[in-house]
Amino acid sequence: MHHTILEGPLNCLALNRDCSQVVVAGRNVFKIFSIEDQEFQEKVNLRVGRNINLNYSASDVAWNPIQDHLLASAATNGAVVVWDLNRVSRSKQEHVFNNVHKRFVNKVVFHVHESDMLLSGSQDGYMKLFDLRKADVSSSFHGRDGVKDIQYNPSHYFTFAAALENGNIQIWDMRNTSRWERQFTAHNGPVFSLDWHTDEKMWIATAGRDRMIKQQNRVRNTHTVQTIASVAKIKWRPQRKFHISSCSLLLDFSVNVWDIRRPYVPFASFNEHKDCVTGISWKQNNPHVFFSSSKDSTLYQHMFRDATRPANDANPVGISISVHGSVAYASSDKLNSSTTPRSNSYSRLPAVWKRTPERSEQFMMVTSLLNEFEIINSAEAVEDFCMSWFIRSAREYKLSGRSMAEVCEHNAKLADSMKRHQIAQTWRMLKLLYCGKSKKAPPSPVATAINNPKTEVTKDTDAERTEKQEVKKEEKPDTSTVGHGIKNHSDFFFGDGDVDQAVYEYDSHRNMQDGQEWSLPSEAFQPRHEIKETSQPLDPLSENTKGESPSSVNESELNSKRNEQVALSAQSGIKQEILLTPPFNSHLSPWHFTTLVRDMLQSYAEKGDVQTAVTAIIVLGDRIKPHLDELHIEQWFMSYIDLLGRFEMWTRATEIIRMSGHPAVGALNQLSTTIHTHCSQCSKPLLRSGWLCDRCNGQLNVCSVCHLPVRGLYAWCQGCSHGGHLHHIRDWLKTYQHCPTGCGHLCEYT
Known part of the structure; x- marks a missing residue:
């Protein structure tokens, strides 16, 4: 393998009759090289002359198969140029056909058996047949759409094929210029290349933008090869009936050789180029050598011994689980034979009469063993693998038509009925986060009793009444009216909402011993004083200065006030589970839970549950979409739609596409509608x-x-x-x- 680097990108190449020279052409390159054993030697530079114009820039080039000194090129300005290498002058242009095409020419080709017949195909939909003896157009064919490629049939003198931009292939007879002989649709999109088989008279290969290589026998499509990118050029491999080479229009920079009988993996790959390959040409007398040109300004001669074999690096085993829980396992026969020991009688057989198969034969002899397993006698295992929950959820989920709260509650109940409690909890959390209204806490019984003097604070039980009666007997008569006075008079008033803010759960007091005594001051209650009406509520911490924090308050004063409140509650019979404390005016920032919801949806998608992620996005809508990556949304929707298609739920898939709100997903309904x-x-x-x-x-x-x-x-x-x-x-x-x-x-x- 050897190569050469030129001055600019290459658009095409062609070999002469005996494959000893190669011509390469591009926008700024037009040269002829001789093919040596270890290198390319430049022979002629055709891009010379006084006035170098667009006629020296070629989009395609062809070498006359009979007269080795004639070349033809398709110029980018719509002209067809004929070159004569035997001209004595410096410029080798023999004739320029101007104004024969209204748009640029995609292809030029010489007749296989007639050296004076040249055919061109243009983007304007016309194919022109030139007679070089008269230097004029002898026939014109109208294909009604842009012509991407044309090829003469080597087995039929008057027949040629044309690849059109609308996906059709037209078979023409040169004797009938008014109408094609046969037309059929080969691809979904433009057809970029075609090639007749050299040995099989009825075989024609086509390639297009739909990433397909198809082999037609003029009656039906017999073989199809699926590639990873749009196919730009294809060429049959000489002396190999089922081998065809291809290069991609974009993305893939390698030249792949396929066996059409095994279409899912290339037979050989050549990865030397660093940009898109633009031309492929085989040596007719040697099926192990071919040439390629590329936009990376390089010309390569490839040898098959330098090829990589993708099949050798492929995974020899495969496993898949069906939607109904069945497990399929496939393994290569080579893997099975290597793990199975041979018998002694077989190993003693002589190998004299055995022929070592070629690589191409070994490539096609590969077989695999396929086993299918079904889970039986285990209802729980079958339920785990079964996708009935997916089908039912897809059919019965509510995504629109009701309020968000009703939709979330319906979906949660549906998930509960299928024992998917985590999904149900997710829907209820979404309802709580996005639909929950902040309700005001009900007033505490302490605040109600204090603010309403006609309402008793507590109701004594029988045991409490008995205990109080015993206490009253031991007490003096003048102290028996204390409880009555507190019960009938409201001496403590609080502002609106202060009681709710000042609720204090006395967890620290629960650990006190029952026998612990309270020390009361000399006077159990402060003397009554006149309560003045003020707009601000009475706050025990209101005496602090504005610059002081609550922590700077005198701790002893605060503790004494708390003890007074505890003593008051003990005397009045109020339960000590709820105490009033000074309110601390703390302003908490709102909880931004959108990030948590986003992480939750990503977690579901990563676990494979794209159904929950997609349905939640549809229900939440613009509340969550701006916080998600557009690419992730598209991938999740595409995956969910693909799953719905596998279960043949076409109507539900259409509804998901319609409600997605994503341009790429919504465009699915606009594709292949004819x-x-x-x-x-x-x-x-x-x-x-x-x-x-x-x-x-x-x-x-x-x-x-x-x-x-x-x-x-x-x-x-x-x-x-x-x-x-x-x-x-x-x-x-x-x-x-x-x-x-x-x-x-x-x-x-x-």
Whole structure:
């Protein structure tokens, strides 16, 4: 393998008749090299002259297969240039065909058996046949769309094929310039390249933007190779019936050689180029050597001994779990043979008569062992692998039509019914976070009793009453009125909301011993004083200065006030589980839970539960979408839609696409929406119109009442398959019950 680096990117290359020279061309390069054993030697530089213009820039080049001194190039300005290497002058341009194409030319090719016949294909949809003897256009063919590639059939003198931008392949006869001989749709999108097989007369290979390489036999598609990128060029490998080489238009910079019988892995790969490959050409007398040009300004000669074998690095085992819990396991036969010991009798057999298979034969001889396992006799295991919960959730989840609270509650109950309690809790948490309203806490009984003098603070139980009566007997008569005075007079008032803020749970007092005594001051209660009306509530800490913090208050004073409150509550019979403490005016910042919800959705998606992530995004909408990555949203929606498609839940998948609100996901409903019907008489696809066949000129979809083609809504009977215009069929069946064609079927309009 050797290569050479040129001055600029290369667009094409071509070999001469005996494969001893190669010509490469680009925007700023047009040179001829001789092919040596270890290097390329430059022979001619065609980009010379006084006035170098666009005629010296080529998008394609062809070498005459009969006269070795003639070249043809397709200029980027729409001209076709013929070059004669035998010219004595410095410039080798023989003739320039100007104004034959209105747009740039994509392909030029010489006839296989006629040296004076040159064919060109342009983006304007025309193919021109040049007669070099007259230096003029002899025939013109109109393909009705941009022509990407053309090739003469080496087995048929008058036949050539054209690859069009609309995905069709046209087979032309040079003797008939008015219409193609045959046309068929090969790809979903533009066809970039085609190539006739050198040995099989009916085989033609096509490649396009849909990342497919298809082998047609002019009757049907027999083999299809799926690649990872749009295919730009393809070439059959000489002396190998099933091998074809390809290069990509974008992304993939390697040249792959495929065996069409094993389409999922390349037979060989060549990864020397650093940019997109633009041309491939094989040595006709040597199937192990080919040449390639690239946009990285390099020309390579590849040897098959330098190729990488992707199949050798592939994983020899595979495992998959079906949607119903079945497990499939596949392993290579080589792996099985290496783990299975051979018998002694087999090892003693002589290997004299055994032929070592070639690499291509070994590549096709590879087989694998496939086993399928089903889980039985374990209801719990089957339930774990079964996807019934996914199907039911997809069908019964509510995503719109109700309030968010109702939707979350419905989905939570549905998850609970399937024993998916974590998912149910998730829906309820979303309801609480986004729909929960902050309700004001109910007033405490202490505050109610203090603010309402007519209401008793507590109700004494029988035991408490007995204990109080015993205490009263021992007490003096003048102290028996203390409780009565507190009970009937309200000497403590609090501002609105102060009681709620000053609730204090006395956890520290619960650990006190029952026998602990309280030390009271000399006077159990402070003397009564006049309460002045003020706008600010009485706050035990209000005496602090503005610059002081609550922690700077005298601790002894605060403790004494707390002891007074405890003593007051003990005398008045108030339960000590709730005490009043000085309110601390703490302003807590709001809780930003959006980050937590985002992490939760990402966690579900990473675990494989894209259903929960997608449905939550749809329900939350703009509350969560701005905080998620657009790429992640697209991936989750695509994965969920793919799962729905596997379960054949097409209607639900369409609803998810419609409610996604993502442009890339919403565009799925706009792709592949055209379905071409076929002629009922000749079975030809109806590409131009749906009511007239271009081949047999027969009218299709004729109304059974007016006998005219139906170009709008077509109503038909499922019993006899006759129909017509919607309003004609409706009016007919209002009067008659039988089919208007006279077939005798009793039709019904519903």
